[in-house]
Amino acid sequence: MGEYITANEVNLCxxxxxxxxxxxSQSYSYMLDTICEPQQRNEILYQWKDDKHLLARNTFxxxxxxxxYHNQTPENLMRTVVANYILEGVYFYSGFMxxxxxxxxxxxxxxxxxxxxxxxxxxxxxxxxRSMLLELKKENPELFTAEKVADYREMIRTGCxxxxxxxxxxxGDDVSGLTKQMITDYVQYLGxxxxxxxxxxxxxxxHDEEPEALKWVSQYSNANTIKTDFFEARSTAYAKSGAxxxxx
Numbered sequence: 001m002g003e004y005i006t007a008n009e010v011n012l013c014x015x016x017x018x019x020x021x022x023x024x025s026q027s028y029s030y031m032l033d034t035i036c037e038p039q040q041r042n043e044i045l046y047q048w049k050d051d052k053h054l055l056a057r058n059t060f061x062x063x064x065x066x067x068x069y070h071n072q073t074p075e076n077l078m079r080t081v082v083a084n085y086i087l088e089g090v091y092f093y094s095g096f097m098x099x100x101x102x103x104x105x106x107x108x109x110x111x112x113x114x115x116x117x118x119x120x121x122x123x124x125x126x127x128x129x130r131s132m133l134l135e136l137k138k139e140n141p142e143l144f145t146a147e148k149v150a151d152y153r154e155m156i157r158t159g160c161x162x163x164x165x166x167x168x169x170x171x172g173d174d175v176s177g178l179t180k181q182m183i184t185d186y187v188q189y190l191g192x193x194x195x196x197x198x199x200x201x202x203x204x205x206x207h208d209e210e211p212e213a214l215k216w217v218s219q220y221s222n223a224n225t226i227k228t229d230f231f232e233a234r235s236t237a238y239a240k241s242g243a244x245x246x247x248x
Contacts (some may be wrong), residue, residue, distance in 0.1 A: 004077055005132075013128050020121045027114050053169045057162045061087055064155075078143050081132055082152050086159035088126040089194045093119075093221075094163045094187050100220035101177045112220070119221050130197050137199075149200060157203050160191035185211040 005011050032041040048054040064083035068076040096119050103112035137144045167183035189210060192202040202208070210218055 004072075010128075010132065017125050017128065020125070024118050024121065027118060031111050031114060053166050057091070057166050060158060060162055061091075074140065074143060075148070078133075078136065078148070078152070079155065081129055081136070082155050085126070085129045085133060085194065085198075086156055088122055088129060089197075090156070090159050090163055090187065090190050092122050093190055094167060094183070096122075096221060097183075097186055097214070097217050098171060098175070098178070100217050101175070103220055104216050105177055116220060123221075133198055152198070153195060153200050153203065156191055156194055156200075160187050160203065163187050182211065182213055186214050186217070 005014065029041065029045065032044060036044070048058050061083050064076075064079050068080045096115055099108075099112050099115040102108045164184050164187045167187065168180045171178055171180075171183060173179050185207065188204040188207040192204055192207050195202050
């Protein structure tokens with residue numbers, strides 16, 4: 001994608017993002033190393049190849065990249081950027097919810113802190129792709145006709161439905177503090193939030209605010225809201241409170 005981006009500062013941000021994603025992958029691997037044997041860790045990391053739910057979820061995003069790789073048109077580039085927006089703003093944020101639920105139940109605090117660092121980075125990635133889409137909207141209005149916007153909205157809807165199905169399968173009603181309904185409400189809220197961020201009509205009736213039962217998610221995702229002992233506290237924010245608007 002970088003070869004199609006002419007703004008040097010945006011290319012720099014994309015390179016930083018790629019580096020950070022590599023660090024995130026190492027972080028997830030480290031977390032698995034602390035709770036299971038290396039062989040089991042590898043089985044978990046490659047579970048997406050055999051688990052039909054994971055495969056369907058990943059295939060939806062992966063197909064957008066593959067299509068652009070084989071046919072590099074402006075329309076396919078747009079769909080790739082939207083796919084990144086879904087990945088960063090729906091899939092990842094939904095996953096953070098599970099770890100923050102552990103945190104509010106005083107479990108795996110070290111892992112929760114790692115996720116908060118990752119969440120901090122993903123928030124910047126999300127704003128990067130949102131800014132790219134909004135800039136493309138100004139520079140190439142032909143890529144944002146009513147028909148194309150309907151296609152992008154449908155992509156976001158599909159991403160949300162895939163994430164809801166995955167959450168019901170992986171978490172269901174079997175994890176203390178979470179239910180299928182909470183997962184559905186939160187992901188639909190994310191879907192509306194992402195559409196609103198691009199100036200699109202929302203996908204789901206209602207779901208305009210973070211669900212009341214999930215207010216604790218934003219408390220954990222906001223780097224400035226978790227209170228700690230002054231001498232033990234570590235700053236996780238890239239900017240002072242209020243200097244950068246958080247997306248959640």
